[in-house]
Amino acid sequence: MAQTPEATVVFGVFNETSEHESRVALTPDIATRLRKAGVSCLIEHGAGEAASYTDDDYAKAGVTVTDKQTILDEADALGFVDRPSEQMITQISKGTWVIGMLGSFTDEAYVSALQQAGLTAIAIERLPRQLSSAQSMDEMTSQNSVMGYKAVLVAANEYGSFLPMMTTAAGTIRPAKALILGAGIAGLQAIGTAKRLGAVVTAYDVRPASKSEVESLGAKFLDLGLDFSKGQGEGGYARALTAEEQAQQQAAVDKKASEFDIIITTAKVPGRKPPVLLTKEGVAGLHRGAVVVDCAASDLGGNVEGSTIGEQVTDGGVKIIGAPYLASEVSTTASNLLSRNVGDILTHFIKDGKLTVDMNEEIDQAMVVAGDSSQERKGE
Numbered sequence: 001m002a003q004t005p006e007a008t009v010v011f012g013v014f015n016e017t018s019e020h021e022s023r024v025a026l027t028p029d030i031a032t033r034l035r036k037a038g039v040s041c042l043i044e045h046g047a048g049e050a051a052s053y054t055d056d057d058y059a060k061a062g063v064t065v066t067d068k069q070t071i072l073d074e075a076d077a078l079g080f081v082d083r084p085s086e087q088m089i090t091q092i093s094k095g096t097w098v099i100g101m102l103g104s105f106t107d108e109a110y111v112s113a114l115q116q117a118g119l120t121a122i123a124i125e126r127l128p129r130q131l132s133s134a135q136s137m138d139e140m141t142s143q144n145s146v147m148g149y150k151a152v153l154v155a156a157n158e159y160g161s162f163l164p165m166m167t168t169a170a171g172t173i174r175p176a177k178a179l180i181l182g183a184g185i186a187g188l189q190a191i192g193t194a195k196r197l198g199a200v201v202t203a204y205d206v207r208p209a210s211k212s213e214v215e216s217l218g219a220k221f222l223d224l225g226l227d228f229s230k231g232q233g234e235g236g237y238a239r240a241l242t243a244e245e246q247a248q249q250q251a252a253v254d255k256k257a258s259e260f261d262i263i264i265t266t267a268k269v270p271g272r273k274p275p276v277l278l279t280k281e282g283v284a285g286l287h288r289g290a291v292v293v294d295c296a297a298s299d300l301g302g303n304v305e306g307s308t309i310g311e312q313v314t315d316g317g318v319k320i321i322g323a324p325y326l327a328s329e330v331s332t333t334a335s336n337l338l339s340r341n342v343g344d345i346l347t348h349f350i351k352d353g354k355l356t357v358d359m360n361e362e363i364d365q366a367m368v369v370a371g372d373s374s375q376e377r378k379g380e
């Protein structure tokens with residue numbers, strides 16, 4: 001039988017503290033994989049509870065279940081679903097590695113705080129996702145996919161009718177009409193889920209390539225009568241539209257939106273504030289009982305004017321749900337996928353048994369935002 005290598009790197013995970021978070025950055029079966037790769041794991045008591053992983057499950061997988069201070073004292077690397085608070089940064093020892101969604105595109109002050117604390121910071125949001133070697137590290141894909149699925153279930157739950165067509169003795173009920181705005185990872189999963197539930201699905205994305213992807217799932221592509229054929233930015237992502245283009249798009253979406261019962265929005269541009277796709281006028285045009293789920297809601301604003309993170313507001317009888325955290329509501333599987341992504345990022349950086357940054361490596365170049373070598377990052 002293959003021998004488990006002597007552990008050379010200690011990886012620690014805390015109980016996530018933010019209000020909507022039920023996920024955990026390490027699950028027991030990923031801890032077992034990490035142990036085989038020479039990583040010993042520490043987890044804070046109860047950290048997996050909300051995702052249905054008990055302390056006992058971790059102990060059986062060879063994880064040391066302990067308190068926060070011991071993790072702070074002993075871990076070489078820390079993994080987060082989100083990111084450590086600024087207060088926690090001051091408690092982490094110099095030289096420790098931090099892996100998480102660090103918000104590095106929009107929060108320079110936070111990245112400076114990591115740098116000043118002498119931490120090596122790995123920003124998951126900067127993963128070069130197009131590389132085949134990065135696929136198993138791609139937390140954006142795994143979590144957005146879960147989010148797209150759950151967004152449809154949330155909408156279905158709030159909608160006052162059926163999604164599928166139903167023929168009953170009292171009459172035939174027409175199927176719900178769903179519009180998915182933003183047909184990336186989350187949007188495509190939302191299309192598939194809404195179709196499986198029997199809704200008639202239409203979708204829209206600014207990237208020209210998305211039309212065939214939408215149609216291949218059996219949904220109709222929404223024709224706004226606008227040409228954003230240069231709508232693709234770097235690396236296959238959308239580019240930010242100009243103010244004029246955005247105004248045209250909003251007017252066209254607002255006009256079409258009134259035809260739908262359920263609207264799910266997932267549109268984002270990496271490193272930017274999410275674009276507003278549906279304005280207050282558009283919401284005002286929806287019928288009473290329509291449901292809008294804004295998966296792009298953020299502190300910077302979302303795809304729908306009037307959406308607020310974690311809140312359901314009713315505007316003229318229309319329910320608007322600001323829900324960027326939906327992956328957390330499928331916490332068991334979302335955690336397992338996320339833990340696999342974080343675990344693979346960690347092991348990517350272990351070279352000859354040591355945590356090492358190699359700035360000649362594309363993944364390292366892109367993801368290391370603080371630490372001795374981060375100044376060498378391309379283009380900055």
Ligand code: NAD
Nearest residue numbers: 129130182183184185186205206207238266267268270275
């Ligand atoms: P994302 O979460 O950044 O954005 C979601 C969607 O919003 C995107 O499809 C984007 O085009 C769309 N969008 C942005 N602005 C818009 C606007 N004004 N109007 C309408 N839609 C708008 O992106 P994502 O879902 O993670 O992925 C986007 C693309 O990247 C997809 O084509 C995906 O297949 C590709 N991707 C490739 C890889 C890879 O190569 N391994 C990995 C992940 C994603």
